[in-house]
Amino acid sequence: MHSPIFRHGSTALAAMIAAVLACSCRTGEPARVALPLAAAPVAPDSDGWGSYGHDAGGSRFSPVAQINRDNVSRLEIAWVYRTGDYAIGDGSTRSESTPLMVDGTLFVTTPFGRVIALDPSRGTERWSYDPRVDLGGDFGDFTNRGASTWLDSAARPGSPCRRRIFVAPIDARLIALDGITGALCVGFGVKGQVNLSRDLINEPSWKGEYQVTSPPAVIGDLVIAGSAIADNARANAPSGIVRAFDARSGALRWSFDPIPRDSARVDTTSWKGTSFSHTGAANAWSVMAADAASDLLFVPVGSASPDFYGGERLGSNLYASSLVALRASTGKIVWHFQVVHHDLWDYDVPAQPTLFTFQRNGQSIPAVAQATKVGHLFLLDRATGTPLFPVEERPVPMSTVPGEEAWPTQPFPTLPAPLVPQRLGADQLFGVTPQDKAWCRARIQGLRSEGVFTPPSLEGTLIYPGNIGGSNWSSAALDPGRSLLVLPTNRLATIVKLIPRADFAATRSGNRGKEVSPQAGTPYGMVREWLLSPSGVPCNSPPWSTLTAVDLITGAVRWRVPLGSLPQLDKVPGSTGWGSVALGGPMITGGGLAFIAATFDQHLRAFDVDSGRELWSAALPAAGNATPMTYRINGRQYVVISAGGHGTLKSKQGDYVIAFALPDPAEPRRDTVTAADASGKYVGEIIHQRRRMPAVLELRQSTGGSLAGELRVAAPALSGTVTGTRTGNALRFTVEFTYPEKSCRGTLAAVADLANAGNLVVGTESISGECTGQGKIEPGTLALRRSR
Numbered sequence: 001m002h003s004p005i006f007r008h009g010s011t012a013l014a015a016m017i018a019a020v021l022a023c024s025c026r027t028g029e030p031a032r033v034a035l036p037l038a039a040a041p042v043a044p045d046s047d048g049w050g051s052y053g054h055d056a057g058g059s060r061f062s063p064v065a066q067i068n069r070d071n072v073s074r075l076e077i078a079w080v081y082r083t084g085d086y087a088i089g090d091g092s093t094r095s096e097s098t099p100l101m102v103d104g105t106l107f108v109t110t111p112f113g114r115v116i117a118l119d120p121s122r123g124t125e126r127w128s129y130d131p132r133v134d135l136g137g138d139f140g141d142f143t144n145r146g147a148s149t150w151l152d153s154a155a156r157p158g159s160p161c162r163r164r165i166f167v168a169p170i171d172a173r174l175i176a177l178d179g180i181t182g183a184l185c186v187g188f189g190v191k192g193q194v195n196l197s198r199d200l201i202n203e204p205s206w207k208g209e210y211q212v213t214s215p216p217a218v219i220g221d222l223v224i225a226g227s228a229i230a231d232n233a234r235a236n237a238p239s240g241i242v243r244a245f246d247a248r249s250g251a252l253r254w255s256f257d258p259i260p261r262d263s264a265r266v267d268t269t270s271w272k273g274t275s276f277s278h279t280g281a282a283n284a285w286s287v288m289a290a291d292a293a294s295d296l297l298f299v300p301v302g303s304a305s306p307d308f309y310g311g312e313r314l315g316s317n318l319y320a321s322s323l324v325a326l327r328a329s330t331g332k333i334v335w336h337f338q339v340v341h342h343d344l345w346d347y348d349v350p351a352q353p354t355l356f357t358f359q360r361n362g363q364s365i366p367a368v369a370q371a372t373k374v375g376h377l378f379l380l381d382r383a384t385g386t387p388l389f390p391v392e393e394r395p396v397p398m399s400t401v402p403g404e405e406a407w408p409t410q411p412f413p414t415l416p417a418p419l420v421p422q423r424l425g426a427d428q429l430f431g432v433t434p435q436d437k438a439w440c441r442a443r444i445q446g447l448r449s450e451g452v453f454t455p456p457s458l459e460g461t462l463i464y465p466g467n468i469g470g471s472n473w474s475s476a477a478l479d480p481g482r483s484l485l486v487l488p489t490n491r492l493a494t495i496v497k498l499i500p501r502a503d504f505a506a507t508r509s510g511n512r513g514k515e516v517s518p519q520a521g522t523p524y525g526m527v528r529e530w531l532l533s534p535s536g537v538p539c540n541s542p543p544w545s546t547l548t549a550v551d552l553i554t555g556a557v558r559w560r561v562p563l564g565s566l567p568q569l570d571k572v573p574g575s576t577g578w579g580s581v582a583l584g585g586p587m588i589t590g591g592g593l594a595f596i597a598a599t600f601d602q603h604l605r606a607f608d609v610d611s612g613r614e615l616w617s618a619a620l621p622a623a624g625n626a627t628p629m630t631y632r633i634n635g636r637q638y639v640v641i642s643a644g645g646h647g648t649l650k651s652k653q654g655d656y657v658i659a660f661a662l663p664d665p666a667e668p669r670r671d672t673v674t675a676a677d678a679s680g681k682y683v684g685e686i687i688h689q690r691r692r693m694p695a696v697l698e699l700r701q702s703t704g705g706s707l708a709g710e711l712r713v714a715a716p717a718l719s720g721t722v723t724g725t726r727t728g729n730a731l732r733f734t735v736e737f738t739y740p741e742k743s744c745r746g747t748l749a750a751v752a753d754l755a756n757a758g759n760l761v762v763g764t765e766s767i768s769g770e771c772t773g774q775g776k777i778e779p780g781t782l783a784l785r786r787s788r
Contacts, residue, residue: 047632048101052146052215053475054629056290057355060477060587062630066637068591071662072606072616078638078661079123082755084684084762084783085110086644086655087142091135091690094143094625095644096213096473096584099657101631102149103163103179108642108657109144113169115177120633121667123659125756127182131169136690137208139170140230142647145287145473145626146215149179150223150247161185164247166223168212172196174225174245189250196225201239201261202280210238214473217288219297219328223247226284226299235312235521237305240283244331254331258282258301258319272314272405279313281305282320286473287352289368290328291382297328298355298368302348306519308456308496308526309344311403316341323349323370323378325385335385339372341407344399344455345496346467347373351475354485358388359553369478369552371471371487374452375420377550378413389415389555396453401498403523406455415555419471419548420489421540422452424464424531430541431533432572440539443531447495456496462531464540466494474585474627477594479609483552486594486609488563488582490545492538493531498524537569543579547586547596549612559612564599583646585627597624597641600651604628604641604660622654636661655762655783676758677701678726681787686713686765688780697761697784701726711735711748720748729754731761744770750782759786 047064054060067075087093093111099118100107106120113133117126148166155162163179174196176188184192197210204210211228218224224244231237243255259282260266266276282304289298304313304320319333321340326333340347351371358367358379366382379388391411399406412418421428426444431437448454449462456463469490476487499507504525508516515528531539538544543562551558564580584598588609597604602623606616623645630639639660645653661667678701686693694714699707699722709722716739724733735748752763761784768777 049629049631050100050102050149051218052098052100052148052287053289053352054587056217056219056292058287058289058352058475059354059356059480060475060585060627061479061589062587063590064630064632064637065590066632067589067593067639067662069593069608069615072591072593074662075606075616075618075639075660076663077618078659078667080659080755081108081118081123081125081657082753082760082762083108083110083114083116083655083657084760084785085112085114086653086781087111087135087687087690088647088653088764088781089689089779091138091142092647092653093644094141094646094648095622095642095653095655096143096145096626097642098146098627098629099640099642100147100149101629101633104633105179106640107147107149107165107179109147109167110655111143111170111644113144113167113171115147115165115167115182117179117182118657120631120638121636123657129177129182131167131171131173131175133169133171135687135692137171138690139208139211141211141213141228142170143213144169145213148215148218148223150218152248161187166216166218168196168216168225170211170213171208172210172212172227174216174223174250176250187249189245194245194250196227196243200241201257202236202278204238205234209233213285214287217290217297218247219290219292221247222253222328224288224297226286226288228285229281229283229305231281231283231303231305232307232517232519232526235280235305235519236278237280240281240302242284242299242331244328256299256324256326256331256333258322258324259304267318268315270315270318276313276315279304282317285348286350287475289353289355291355291366292328294366294383295328296334296382297326298353299324299326300349300351300353300370303340303343303346306517306522306526307343307346309401309404309498309519309522309524310342311405312522314342314405316407317343321347321349323353323368323380323385325382337370337378337380337385339370339376339378339411340374341410342405344404344406345453345463350469350472352473354476354478355382356478356480356483356485356552359483360388369476369485371476373465373467373470373472375418375422375465375470375489376413377416377419377485377487379416379552379555387413389413397448397450397455399455400457401455401524404455410453416550416557419487419550419557420465420469420491422464424449424462424493424540428541429539430537431539432535432537432569436533436535436537440531440533443539456498456526458498458500460495460497462493463496464493465490466492466530468492468581468583472583474583474598477586477588479588482609484558484609485550485552486547486586486588487550488545488547488584488586488596488598490581491540492544492581493540495529495531497527499527500524537566543577545579545582545599547594547607547612549609561607561612561614563596564601564603567601581649583649584625587628587630589630595628595630595639597626597628597643599623602643602652604639618660620658621656623651625649625651636664636667676754678707678731678754678758682761682784683787684782684784686780686782688765688767689778695782695784697722707731707733711737716741724750726754731763739771742771746771752782760784
């Protein structure tokens with residue numbers, strides 16, 4: 001699993017770049033809400049988006065070309081839909097979902113694993129299914145990147161569950177839904193669900209240690225799931241087994257464990273540790289790619305546990321940190337390519353593999369491109385795994401930690417050249433002020449810093465690039481006509497220090513705000529932090545992220561541009577060219593455009609795919625830390641992005657699904673409700689401190705926009721009177737409530753919107769008063785739907 005970004009300080013970027021490695025969850029009963037809207041027929045000219053990466057090969061390319069370089073500047077919002085599903089504060093969520101568009105319906109997922117079917121031209125809801133994930137867990141990667149779909153060719157047209165939507169919520173269930181109604185496909189697994197957290201070699205020790213964040217792969221009649229694992233807590237973390245299930249019945253068809261368990265059959269150069277058979281992780285947490293014609297499944301595998309000490313798992317550690325090609329029908333290994341030997345840096349294979357056709361000497365060679373956190377881009381023969389450009393094994397620094405044996409070499413592609421710098425010296429340090437730069441220089445003194453692959457150490461090691469890349473789950477987009485691959489990369493450094501077990505307890509208490517992990521089962525714990533100045537700005541020179549286009553025929557970089565900017569530096573001259581930390585992927589269209597959001601400055605951008613020139617951008621109401629998609633229906637092309645932010649990055653959060661299109665008087669924007677009266681009964685939930693609090697809100701709107709009413713919460717039982725105002729679609733109200741169970745009083749203050757044509761009250765809330773403690777304010781969200 002890619003370790004989440006950890007907390008570091010409280011200012012500027014430091015307040016944004018924050019995450020924790022904890023996770024736990026409990027499952028609840030599923031719920032489904034269907035609206036009385038028939039599914040629209042598929043328009044003859046519709047062009048959809050059938051997989052997370054547009055297609056099973058992860059191209060993120062759509063041939064739809066109505067929006068092009070000449071008219072993209074005219075793009076405007078066509079509609080906005082609010083899901084209601086997000087959490088802030090403790091247990092905050094990440095919005096990373098890319099919708100699907102099949103059979104004339106847009107399928108959206110939320111961080112809570114809810115699936116929502118929308119009219120793709122209006123943004124109105126057809127049905128929704130809620131798996132009722134227990135929010136009480138401390139989820140390390142609280143997200144869901146999207147759903148998958150499968151058409152049962154053996155079923156009669158119109159029969160239930162012929163079109164299936166598969167979703168895997170964070171609590172590690174695989175769920176099959178009918179694409180027309182949202183009903184559970186009860187013949188799949190146990191009443192429509194398969195529990196993925198069962199039957200593992202190393203069972204989870206707490207709920208949430210084992211998660212799922214990415215959509216399953218679908219190939220033939222199989223649906224294939226990986227997992228996301230908290231991999232720094234212990235050496236024997238849950239096993240990262242990849243499993244294939246029958247898409248009709250949910251029966252297990254095969255499983256693949258990237259860690260070999262039979263010591264009699266293990267190549268001793270791969271696994272030499274005395275306890276490697278109990279090593280965990282090496283899991284496929286990112287998105288897989290599939291080639292049905294060749295019966296191949298391409299699995300990006302992460303690092304073995306724990307990330308930063310490998311003395312219990314000596315050797316190169318195949319098939320961890322590798323791209324593995326499996327025979328999809330059987331799960332047997334066809335070939336593998338290890339991108340990092342004996343991974344000590346959290347350098348998972350993070351990105352979905354991209355399938356493409358390589359041209360050489362008049363021959364077309366099926367190929368696969370794999371981007372890595374190191375900033376390498378490996379181009380491989382799809383059938384054999386043979387590099388299409390030479391790959392060199394180069395010597396790298398050795399470990400000085402007792403018990404550790406770093407691998408002496410690492411693979412470096414000769415082409416393409418590394419997409420990010422791989423060494424950070426004193427001459428490459430940066431500071432917004434001279435004081436910041438001097439602090440950065442002093443901070444790296446005494447650290448091991450010998451370039452990429454410098455092993456973790458007892459004195460502390462400067463790791464560059466850090467664990468978010470280079471590349472991450474954001475992956476790449478392919479323009480097949482131009483043989484061009486476009487991908488975002490980050491450039492941030494981390495400091496990792498190993499802590500002897502005897503000193504670990506004192507270290508944990510003395511390093512609040514940093515990631516401190518026990519790595520139980522090894523002699524060392526670990527402390528990790530970002531290399532940021534006191535003002536919260538990276539110590540390495542900008543740009544801190546770029547968007548890069550690589551020629552897949554020559555291996556050369558065609559263009560590279562900084563991606564986004566940091567809003568807190570807007571007043572600093574030149575800062576608009578410094579880039580932003582970027583998590584979110586690109587897509588390319590037939591109109592010669594590359595679209596990407598991903599940045600802290602909350603914009604969706606369109607770039608000329610030939611030159612890298614920015615042609616258009618639009619401000620988003622929350623950060624777009626997801627990958628956009630596009631489709632055409634009824635003659636109109638739409639570009640859609642999930643804009644819900646990233647709680648652990650501290651980018652602005654929300655629950656928006658936004659569609660952009662060229663102006664069309666026949667299809668006006670759908671996000672205004674100025675004529676609607678807010679008066680009515682709303683039923684839903686307050687999400688507060690990892691708790692679902694069922695709530696009923698009754699509002700009365702008076703002339704002039706004054707609000708009054710009552711709020712009743714079922715668990716915990718509390719109630720109070722509502723007073724507030726409405727301005728346009730914005731609602732501001734307070735609730736003075738009593739909480740009999742604790743004999744206390746408090747105030748709930750809400751800042752919300754009347755959304756979805758007046759059918760949803762959604763926004764943030766905070767609770768203060770006697771019930772939270774003197775001076776303490778607890779934040780949360782609320783989502784309440786109009787009761788008909």
